[in-house]
Amino acid sequence: MxxxxxxxxxxxxxxxxxxxxxxxxxxxxxxxxxxxxxxxxxxxxxxxxxxxxxxxxxxxxxxxxxxxxxxxxxxxxxxxxxxASPEIPHSVRLFRALRKRGVPVFALTNFGDETFAHAEPSYPFLAEFDRAYVSGRLQVTKPDPRIYEIVEADCGVTPEGLLFTDDRADNITAAKARGWQVHHFDGPDGLAARLVSEGLLDEGEAA
Incomplete structure (x- = not known):
């Protein structure tokens, strides 16, 4: 892969x-x-x-x-x-470490448009994504295949070049069916290990 x-x-x-x-x-x-x-x-x-x-x-x-x-x-x-609280600090560190490395980082989230705007003052990192695909704006939610199609058409990266992490198995399954690489999130330590194994971060950056 x-x-x-x-x-x-x-x-x-x-x-x-x-x-x-x-x-x-x-x-x-x-x-x-x-x-x-x-x-x-x-x-x-x-x-x-x-x-x-x-x-x-x-x-x-x-x-x-x-x-x-x-x-x-x-x-x-x-x-x-x-x-919708608190933030998961290790996950946020991983997100920011990827951005510091220059890796494009996107959001793909089932989230209301108004609630996303409501959350931004409490969670500044929500404004730091290179692209944010918010279901309330797109009017379609995961795991509907249409939301994955929207990402593919817009982001400029081929499906096999995308690594998607989500805590819900149905969302992961739908992405995998489209050829995306996936990580079923069960905690930030597992995600950190995956990012290191993919060569996207080193162990110090992933800590």
Whole structure:
């Protein structure tokens, strides 16, 4: 396999922890959180935002349909940054080490357009990608093949020259089917080892 020419990062649970359940466990307790999540498709609501639906309006509309949980659902809007936190420091160091080396680094992320803009002040590295492919802007989410086609058509790198890391197996599988090199992210140490093995970083840069 050829040495990768560019590295593509997913963001949620790769560069930034994304754990809504953890936030709600803290706010309302595990049992009540489990009941709410079993009754309401909150992740489906978030998927709609990731596909381009408006941030506040989508959350408030769902909240209005479920009066018992209305205040808690609205927290998805008002406390969103607490759900999307903290950053994963080692992953961010790897990202910046690649950029320092001159390796093109892209984002390919299921992320609302408004939420991405909302996150940028808290996570300055989000503005540092050479190219950012944000599903809410493109109105298509991983693992739909169309989002990978958009990247290929725009980025100027052949599929086999791309190394993509994501925490979700379905997203990785879809990229691999298109000929991309992939790394199933299960922690920054594994990604660091992969980047060293590919000759993109040395061990000191990957630490």
């Amino acid at each position: 050829a040495r990768p020419e560019a590295v593509i990062f997913d963001i949620g649970n790769v560069l930034i922890e994304w754990q809504p359940e953890r936030f709600y466990d803290r706010v309302m307790g595990v049992a009540e959180r489990m009941r709410m999540f079993s009754e309401i498709d909150l992740h489906g609501m978030n998927e709609a935002i990731d596909r381009g639906a408006p941030f506040r309006e989508t959350i408030y509309a769902l909240a209005q349909r479920h009066p018992e949980w209305e205040d808690k659902i609205r927290l998805w809007y008002h406390n969103w940054i607490e759900m």
